[in-house]
Amino acid sequence: MSALNLYDTATREVGVFSPLKPGEVSMYVCGATVQGAPHIGHVRSAINFDILRRWLTHSGYNVTFIRNVTDIDDKILQKAPQENMQWWALALKYERAFTQAFTALNVLPPTYEPRATGHITQMIELMQILIDNGSAYAPGNGDVYLEVRKLKRYLTLSRQHIDDLQPAADADERSKKDVRDFALWKAAKPGEPSWPTPWGAGRPGWHLECSAMAHAYLGESFDIHGGGLDLVFPHHENEIAQSEAAGYGFAARWLHNAWVTQSGEKMSKSLGNTLHVEVILQKVRGIELRWYLGGAHYRSMLEYSEGALSESAVAFGRIENFLKRATEILGKTPPISMSEAFTDAMNDDLAVPAGLASISENLRLGNQAITDSDASAIAVNASEIRGALSILGCDPFDSNFAGQATNDLTHALDGVIQLALKERAAARERKDFAASDSIRDGLLALGITIEDTAQGPRWSIMEKS
RNA sequence: GGUCGGAUGGCCGAGAGGCGAGGCAAGGGACUGCAAAUCCCUCUACACGGGUUCAAAUCCCGUUCCGACCUCCA
Numbered sequence: 001m002s003a004l005n006l007y008d009t010a011t012r013e014v015g016v017f018s019p020l021k022p023g024e025v026s027m028y029v030c031g032a033t034v035q036g037a038p039h040i041g042h043v044r045s046a047i048n049f050d051i052l053r054r055w056l057t058h059s060g061y062n063v064t065f066i067r068n069v070t071d072i073d074d075k076i077l078q079k080a081p082q083e084n085m086q087w088w089a090l091a092l093k094y095e096r097a098f099t100q101a102f103t104a105l106n107v108l109p110p111t112y113e114p115r116a117t118g119h120i121t122q123m124i125e126l127m128q129i130l131i132d133n134g135s136a137y138a139p140g141n142g143d144v145y146l147e148v149r150k151l152k153r154y155l156t157l158s159r160q161h162i163d164d165l166q167p168a169a170d171a172d173e174r175s176k177k178d179v180r181d182f183a184l185w186k187a188a189k190p191g192e193p194s195w196p197t198p199w200g201a202g203r204p205g206w207h208l209e210c211s212a213m214a215h216a217y218l219g220e221s222f223d224i225h226g227g228g229l230d231l232v233f234p235h236h237e238n239e240i241a242q243s244e245a246a247g248y249g250f251a252a253r254w255l256h257n258a259w260v261t262q263s264g265e266k267m268s269k270s271l272g273n274t275l276h277v278e279v280i281l282q283k284v285r286g287i288e289l290r291w292y293l294g295g296a297h298y299r300s301m302l303e304y305s306e307g308a309l310s311e312s313a314v315a316f317g318r319i320e321n322f323l324k325r326a327t328e329i330l331g332k333t334p335p336i337s338m339s340e341a342f343t344d345a346m347n348d349d350l351a352v353p354a355g356l357a358s359i360s361e362n363l364r365l366g367n368q369a370i371t372d373s374d375a376s377a378i379a380v381n382a383s384e385i386r387g388a389l390s391i392l393g394c395d396p397f398d399s400n401f402a403g404q405a406t407n408d409l410t411h412a413l414d415g416v417i418q419l420a421l422k423e424r425a426a427a428r429e430r431k432d433f434a435a436s437d438s439i440r441d442g443l444l445a446l447g448i449t450i451e452d453t454a455q456g457p458r459w460s461i462m463e464k465s
Numbered sequence: 466g467g468u469c470g471g472a473u474g475g476c477c478g479a480g481a482g483g484c485g486a487g488g489c490a491a492g493g494g495a496c497u498g499c500a501a502a503u504c505c506c507u508c509u510a511c512a513c514g515g516g517u518u519c520a521a522a523u524c525c526c527g528u529u530c531c532g533a534c535c536u537c538c539a
Contacts, residue, residue, distance in 0.1 A: 012469095029539095030539075031539085032539075033537085033538080033539095035537095038539095039539090041538090041539055042539050043539085044539075045539040046539080048539095073537085074537070075537065075538095155468090158468065158469080158534080158535085159468060159469080160467065160468050160469095160534090160535070161467070161468085163467090164466070164467035164468075164535085165467070165468095165535050165536085166466075166467080166535050180536085182536060183536090206536085206537085207536095227539065228538075228539030229469095229470090229533080229534085229539080230533075230534070230538050230539065231538075231539070232469090232534075233468085233534060233535065233536080234534090234535080234536045235536090235538085237536095238536080256539090257539070258470085258533095258539095259533080259539070260539090261532080261533095264471090264531055264532055265531095265532070265533090266532075266533065266538090266539095267539090268537095268538060268539090269537085269538070295478090296478080297478090297479075299470095300470095300471095300478085300479090301470080301471075301532080301533090303477090305477085307476080307477085307489095308476085308477055308478095308489095311476090311477070311488085311489055311490090312477085312488090312489095314489085315488065315489075318502090318503095321502080322503095325502090351479080351480095353478065353479045353480090353486080353487075354479065354480085354486070354487085356478090356479090356486095356487065356488080357479080357486050357487040357488085358486095358487090359487090360486095360487055360488065361487085364503095364504080367502090367503050367504070368503080368504065370503075371496090371503065371504065428498080431498075433498060433499070436498090436499095437498095437499075437500080440499095440500080440501095449501070449502095450500090450501075451500090451501050451502050451503095452497075452500085452501075452502085453501095453502075453503090458502095
């Protein structure tokens with residue numbers, strides 16, 4: 001079996017993944033700033049890292065997966081009065097919206113999901129270390145800054161040079177020693193929430209929380225730090241700066257997912273071209289949206305289009321249909337197994353598109369096996385498809401997606417349809433095709449499709465398109 | 466100005482020196498009373514101009530166009 005290779009943003013190379021501790025993987029992924037409803041770009045990121053996590057777990061690692069929630073920041077404070085809410089109520093409202101979206105898309109809950117506001121103590125401890133060792137300074141107005149010129153190295157992840165950066169818009173901060181210095185802690189303005197610190201009351205700067213929380217749950221060094229490509233600078237650079245200045249090793253490997261775009265442009269709140277998960281889920285099922293978003297390579301931009309989404313949903317339906325038929329023929333849910341082709345694809349920096357090609361091959365062979373009534377070939381291909389789908393988080397047998405499959409109503413419905421099919425069979429027997437077709441058309445009008453197979457007619461309920 | 470990504474067939478989307486990933490659509494065929502589903506076959510590529518090489522979509526140089534980040538972002 002091939003070994004897992006992963007890209008590293010820091011080296012810009014794909015290399016063999018070997019964890020710091022054998023058998024254990026520690027992962028920190030930057031989660032949402034809960035200031036609005038999740039759009040499909042947000043959940044794409046979550047899905048990408050969920051696939052990585054599932055693959056690591058499948059590969060035998062014990063994965064500790066931390067994904068934070070940023071529940072205090074400028075935008076949250078700014079939006080709260082607009083929605084006529086307390087900032088903390090707004091934050092929790094959108095945190096729930098994210099959780100709901102993740103559940104609908106079968107994103108596994110993280111091992112732990114720390115909130116920034118719950119880790120002020122750890123942030124103060126970190127700032128104390130940074131001030132004590134001279135890396136940070138408090139000018140006395142309640143702010144605390146990291147002095148970037150003192151760092152041994154800075155901007156190595158994004159490979160920029162400090163003097164080449166465009167001057168910041170807020171460069172007129174007089175209390176900063178250098179305009180590039182960034183805030184660890186922001187002094188509270190009147191009416192803003194604040195927490196007391198030795199340097200004055202205020203609230204966390206954006207970057208500090210991730211350094212503090214990664215340290216709290218994963219220690220001084222951990223295996224993988226992930227997030228969206230747009231976090232490379234400044235967020236991740238500043239996390240590195242804080243953590244390394246404190247003497248920590250921090251992340252051994254950096255993974256960044258690319259964006260969902262529309263007309264070539266990144267989906268973002270400021271552009272107003274966002275597509276909320278909630279809205280898309282009125283068009284396709286969660287499992288289909290996940291199949292679409294997870295199908296692109298995580299480092300490739302995914303150009304959203306409604307056509308591509310619905311095409312993708314149809315393609316997924318074909319796979320589901322095969323699994324359903326295979327299950328009927330085998331008389332049991334096919335067990336999960338992993339094909340070599342899919343394994344190799346995933347080990348090659350999570351080459352999901354190559355993995356999809358292997359699923360297509362399984363599907364073709366599986367359908368052929370149904371035609372040939374070759375039960376063992378049906379079983380092999382169904383199991384391998386299920387195995388691949390389970391890693392992609394799109395296993396239709398997954399209890400997160402099941403539920404709607406079998407219940408008393410379906411059972412009753414089956415009985416009713418069987419009655420109709422019996423009438424239809426009789427009509428076909430006497431070559432009264434007008435009658436048999438009117439039964440089929442009648443069922444179709446109710447959203448029930450009839451297919452005649454070698455094993456007899458089978459029915460299914462049409463999915464919403 | 467600095468840093469970085471991209472341009473592949475009608476469409477979507479991989480690949481990163483040699484065998485044309487895969488899917489959708491299209492055309493043909495098999496199966497079927499007809500459908501549906503499924504299978505088989507066929508077809509169309511690497512933005513442009515140079516170069517390196519026995520061999521370039523892939524490497525190098527240049528050009529054009531698109532996009533991202535430069536302290537709000539997944």
